[in-house]
Amino acid sequence: xxxxxxxxxxxxxxxxxxxxxxxxxxxxxxxxxxxxxxxxxxxxxxxxxxxxxxxxxxxxxxxxxxxxxxxxxxxxxxxxxxxxxxxxxxxxxxxxxxxxxxxxxxxxxxxxxxxxxxxxxxxxxxxxxxxxxxxxxxxxxxxxxxxxxxxxxxxxxxxxxxxxxxxxxxxxxxxxxxxxxxxxxxxxxxxxxxxxxxxxxxxxxxxxxxxxxxxxxxxxxxxxxxxxxxxxxxxxxxxxxxxx
Numbered sequence: 359x360x361x362x363x364x365x366x367x368x369x370x371x372x373x374x375x376x377x378x379x380x381x382x383x384x385x386x387x388x389x390x391x392x393x394x395x396x397x398x399x400x401x402x403x404x405x406x407x408x409x410x411x412x413x414x415x416x417x418x419x420x421x422x423x424x425x426x427x428x429x430x431x432x433x434x435x436x437x438x439x440x441x442x443x444x445x446x447x448x449x450x451x452x453x454x455x456x457x458x459x460x461x462x463x464x465x466x467x468x469x470x471x472x473x474x475x476x477x478x479x480x481x482x483x484x485x486x487x488x489x490x491x492x493x494x495x496x497x498x499x500x501x502x503x504x505x506x507x508x509x510x511x512x513x514x515x516x517x518x519x520x521x522x523x524x525x526x527x528x529x530x531x532x533x534x535x536x537x538x539x540x541x542x543x544x545x546x547x548x549x550x551x552x553x554x555x556x557x558x559x560x561x562x563x564x565x566x567x568x569x570x571x572x573x574x575x576x577x578x579x580x581x582x583x584x585x586x587x588x589x590x591x592x593x594x595x596x597x598x599x600x601x602x
Contacts (some may be wrong), residue, residue, distance in 0.1 A: 376455045378445035379479070387451070387479040389598040390507060394488065395473040395591045396460045400572075400583040402467075402541035403460040403500070403590070404435030404491035410480035412449040416503055417487040420566050424522040428489060428566075432499040432522035433555045435459070435491040435535050452479045459493070459541060467541050477597070480507055486594060494538040494583045496558065497525040498569045500590050512595040516588035519571075523564030525555050529576030533558050543582045 390410075396403055409417065417440065418428045427440040437455045444453035456476055463472045480486070489501035500517045507513070521527070531538075531546035532554055539549040572584040 376441065376457065377478075378441070378453050379451065387481060388484075388507075388596060389477055389479050390486075391475060391477050391595045391597050392486075392488075393473060393475045393591075393593045393595075394456075394460065394490070395593075396463050396589070397591060398492075398585040398589050399462050399464065400494065400543045400579075401498075401585055401589065402462055402493040402537065404431060404493055404537075405437045405459055406456045406474070406488050406490035406501075407431065407437045407440045407444070407453065408456065408476070408478055408486070408488040409444045409453045410451040410478055410484040410486055410507070411444070411447070411504075412483070413485055413504060415444075415447060415449050415485070415487070417444075417489045417501060418499075418503055418520070418522075418566055420503070420520065420568075422565055423563055424524055424566055428499070429497070429522055429524045431489050431491050432497040432520075433491075433525055434553060435493055435537065440489065451481050451484055454478050459537065460490070461541050462543060465543075470541065488592065490590075491535075492519055492569070492585075492589065493535060494542045494578060495569070495572070496527050496529070496533055496555070497522040502592060508594060508596050510596055512593055515592045515594075517590040517592060518587040519569040519585065519589045520566050521564075521569040523566055524560055526558045526560055527570065527573075528558050529572065529574070529578040531577040533576075534578075544579075546577050
C-alpha cells in the first residue's frame with residue numbers, strides 16, 4: 359500500500375515539475391542556487407513552491423489570514439494553485455514548482471531524500487519566498503516570506519513551523535494526507551483514506567500563527583511526528599549575474 363501511494367505521488371510530482379518566468383524582459387537576470395533541507399525527524403515536506411519577486415508580493419504573512427493558494431499547500435500539499443498564481447503575477451520574476459517532496463531528516467523513500475536543490479532567477483532588488491507543507495499535520499507548513507537575496511556569496515535562513523488557521527488540529531489519519539504514511543516515520547491506521555479537510559475546517563478561519571506542535575490526541579505521536587523549531591534550513595547562493 360505504501361508503494362502505491364509513493365507511485366501515485368511520484369506521478370503527480372513528475373507532472374507538476376515546472377518553472378515559469380514573469381515580468382517580461384528576461385535580460386539582466388541573476389541566477390541563484392537554493393537548497394532546502396528538512397531538519398525534522400518525523401515530518402516529510404510537500405513539493406515546495408518558490409518565487410523571486412518585488413517587495414509587495416507574499417506567499418504568506420504571519421498574523422494574516424491564509425490565501426486559498428497557501429491553504430492548498432498547508433492542508434493538501436498541493437503546489438498547483440500557488441504556482442499558477444505566482445506564475446501569472448506581473449511582479450514575480452520567476453516561480454518554481456520544485457516538483458518533489460522531502461523525506462524526514464536522514465531518511466529516503468521512493469527515491470526522495472531530505473533535501474532538494476534547484477536554481478531560480480531574479481532581478482536586482484528582488485526578494486525570495488518559499489512554502490511547503492509539513493505533511494504529517496492537518497494544516498501545518500513552513501516557509502520564508504520575502505527574504506533578501508544575497509548580493510554575493512550565500513545567505514542561510516532557518517525556518518519555523520506555522521499553522522495556516524484553516525483546519526482543526528485533529529491529528530487523525532482520516533484528516534491527514536496519505537503521503538504521511540508513505541514518506542513519514544510510520545504507517546497511519548486506515549491509510550490510504552484520503553483527507554477530510556472540509557469536515558474539520560476551522561470556522562471562521564484563523565490567522566497564520568506559530569504551529570502548536572503535535573499533542574498526540576489522534577493518530578499522530580509527539581515522539582514520532584513532533585519537532586522543535588527550526589524545522590528547515592534554506593541556503594541561497596548567487597551563482598551568476600549580469601556583471602559576472
